[in-house]
Amino acid sequence: MTDMRVNIAGVELKNPIVTASGTFGFAEEYALYTDLSRLGGIALKALTREPRLGNPPVRIAETASGVLNSVGLQNPGVDEFLRTTWLRIKEIDTVKIANIAGACVEDYIYVAERLNDTGIDLFEVNVSCPNVKHGGVNFGTDEKTLRGVVEEVKKVSKKPLIVKLTPNVTHIADMAKAAADGGADVLSLINTITGMAINAVTRKPVLANVTGGLSGPAVKPVALRMVWEVYRANLGLPIIGMGGIMTGEDAAEFMIAGADAVMVGTATMRNPSAAKEIGFELEQFADKIGLERIGDLTGSLNIE
Amino acid sequence: MIKKHFTEKVLANELIAQNTYLMRLTCTEDFLRIYRPGQFAHIEIPHAKDLLLRRPISINYVDFEKKEVHLAYNAVGKGTRLLSLVRAGDMLDVLMPLGNGFQLAGDMKRVWLVGGGIGIAPLKSLYCKYPDREYTAFLGYRSRECVYEAHDFELFAKTHITTDDGSYCIRGFCTDVLRAELEESGPPDVILACGPHVFFKSLAKVVGEIPTFVSLEQHMGCGTGGCATCVCKVGGQYKKVCLQGPVFNIREVDSLYD
Numbered sequence: 001m002t003d004m005r006v007n008i009a010g011v012e013l014k015n016p017i018v019t020a021s022g023t024f025g026f027a028e029e030y031a032l033y034t035d036l037s038r039l040g041g042i043a044l045k046a047l048t049r050e051p052r053l054g055n056p057p058v059r060i061a062e063t064a065s066g067v068l069n070s071v072g073l074q075n076p077g078v079d080e081f082l083r084t085t086w087l088r089i090k091e092i093d094t095v096k097i098a099n100i101a102g103a104c105v106e107d108y109i110y111v112a113e114r115l116n117d118t119g120i121d122l123f124e125v126n127v128s129c130p131n132v133k134h135g136g137v138n139f140g141t142d143e144k145t146l147r148g149v150v151e152e153v154k155k156v157s158k159k160p161l162i163v164k165l166t167p168n169v170t171h172i173a174d175m176a177k178a179a180a181d182g183g184a185d186v187l188s189l190i191n192t193i194t195g196m197a198i199n200a201v202t203r204k205p206v207l208a209n210v211t212g213g214l215s216g217p218a219v220k221p222v223a224l225r226m227v228w229e230v231y232r233a234n235l236g237l238p239i240i241g242m243g244g245i246m247t248g249e250d251a252a253e254f255m256i257a258g259a260d261a262v263m264v265g266t267a268t269m270r271n272p273s274a275a276k277e278i279g280f281e282l283e284q285f286a287d288k289i290g291l292e293r294i295g296d297l298t299g300s301l302n303i304e
Numbered sequence: 305m306i307k308k309h310f311t312e313k314v315l316a317n318e319l320i321a322q323n324t325y326l327m328r329l330t331c332t333e334d335f336l337r338i339y340r341p342g343q344f345a346h347i348e349i350p351h352a353k354d355l356l357l358r359r360p361i362s363i364n365y366v367d368f369e370k371k372e373v374h375l376a377y378n379a380v381g382k383g384t385r386l387l388s389l390v391r392a393g394d395m396l397d398v399l400m401p402l403g404n405g406f407q408l409a410g411d412m413k414r415v416w417l418v419g420g421g422i423g424i425a426p427l428k429s430l431y432c433k434y435p436d437r438e439y440t441a442f443l444g445y446r447s448r449e450c451v452y453e454a455h456d457f458e459l460f461a462k463t464h465i466t467t468d469d470g471s472y473c474i475r476g477f478c479t480d481v482l483r484a485e486l487e488e489s490g491p492p493d494v495i496l497a498c499g500p501h502v503f504f505k506s507l508a509k510v511v512g513e514i515p516t517f518v519s520l521e522q523h524m525g526c527g528t529g530g531c532a533t534c535v536c537k538v539g540g541q542y543k544k545v546c547l548q549g550p551v552f553n554i555r556e557v558d559s560l561y562d
Binding site: 022023024025029030031032033045053054056057058059060061062064065066067069071074206216217246266268269270271272273 | 305306307308309348353354355356357358383397399522523524525526528529530531532533534535536537541542547
């Protein structure tokens with residue numbers, strides 16, 4: 001039996017499978033469909049200082065082996081979250097990650113401070129949402145700005161900081177280094193790739209926001225390459241890899257490329273218990289190849 | 305814990321009108337216990353891993369004795385066209401029943417059902433749960449070739465049928481017939497409607513103070529409330545059609561009154 005536990009910045013996960021932010025609501029929606037305690041962790045939907053209405057519909061489009069979305073960080077705001085939803089989900093027996101988004105540094109600090117004294121285990125700083133103007137992606141595409149925002153959030157944060165990187169940059173490893181220099185404890189990547197879909201008959205964009213974020217198996221090769229590049233940069237930080245993971249073997253590939261844990265997002269849209277099932281498949285895969293610890297996969301890419 | 309994720313067997317999948325199919329599926333006791341008219345099934349397209357999203361299909365009828373669910377759908381895109389190729393005996397991965405559905409208070413005796421196109425499908429399901437009401441149906445189809453299940457409605461409802469081109473029954477829109485019926489026989493206790501957005505817009509203009517509930521459509525992701533993509537603006541907020549809908553009070557649907 002492979003030891004499936006992994007340690008991310010001092011937080012132990014039962015297994016390396018975490019649900020990706022924005023694809024798993026606030027977890028309670030899924031209690032009906034899956035055993036939440038079998039997940040390595042849950043990254044909650046992004047929280048902002050003020051409630052956010054989100055983008056107008058249409059917000060989703062299916063593309064070849066992919067999904068485009070443009071939700072626009074719709075959420076009730078951190079204060080309302082703490083008054084209501086948090087009380088219902090805080091006892092869920094798995095690692096809970098709060099995804100923090102903002103339009104300015106002060107917003108990030110506000111949300112982090114409000115969540116500091118809760119049972120949230122890790123913060124994921126969202127500097128990479130492509131669907132909101134000033135919704136983070138600006139912070140994530142400029143090294144200096146990225147380093148700055150991470151530094152400021154790190155100063156007030158009582159939890160380990162995951163910085164979620166956008167793939168919409170030329171050199172992902174440079175952005176990873178900027179986040180590390182700012183004090184990131186963990187890096188997660190990739191967020192969605194900006195894309196669009198067009199209806200040729202009406203000549204209109206499918207999404208009301210015109211562009212959206214692409215996810216699913218269509219982005220997996222890009223995501224694997226980026227995880228590998230960040231791993232190769234030797235920053236000494238754990239990596240959470242994601243991008244189109246649909247099976248246990250997909251998860252293994254991300255770990256081989258350098259990830260310590262992985263996130264499952266789009267797969268949940270197809271199958272609400274995908275994350276749990278991918279966890280079982282990864283365990284079976286690891287048992288079959290006789291791994292002692294699942295972490296032994298991390299960075300084991302065999303390049304002759 | 306109530307289960308909503310099933311693998312069910314296809315009993316039949318037949319063309320019933322132009323591009324319109326009726327699929328019959330097995331279902332469980334769990335499903336029968338919680339099902340409400342107006343809810344939908346979210347179906348994984350089999351043998352199509354490149355189509356990542358399920359397809360939301362409204363529940364057309366439930367046969368409680370035979371333990372069968374009937375789904376009616378238009379084969380219009382890649383996913384529904386593949387679905388139309390499914391044969392009896394095939395297995396489908398289905399989430400159901402999803403959504404809030406229509407609810408009829410005990411004193412809502414006179415019920416008007418107003419449907420356009422494939423939106424007619426979920427309205428038939430009212431009868432299997434509430435057989436003791438006095439129904440009138442207003443059914444709008446594009447043309448003669450598109451007419452389906454009209455005779456089923458005639459069995460339990462006083463039924464008015466219109467076609468856009470006049471190739472079958474009355475030429476025109478069913479909302480026009482509804483307006484005439486309102487003048488002639490007075491308002492019902494409740495109106496339940498399903499159809500395209502333009503259809504709701506004309507309905508919104510004629511219903512006045514009559515309690516009216518509409519079942520909305522939206523491009524959908526997970527169907528379980530997790531991804532927040534299938535929203536419509538209701539009372540100034542983007543509400544999830546899959547979880548908080550698909551049925552809303554017509555007066556709260558902002559896009560019908562702007």
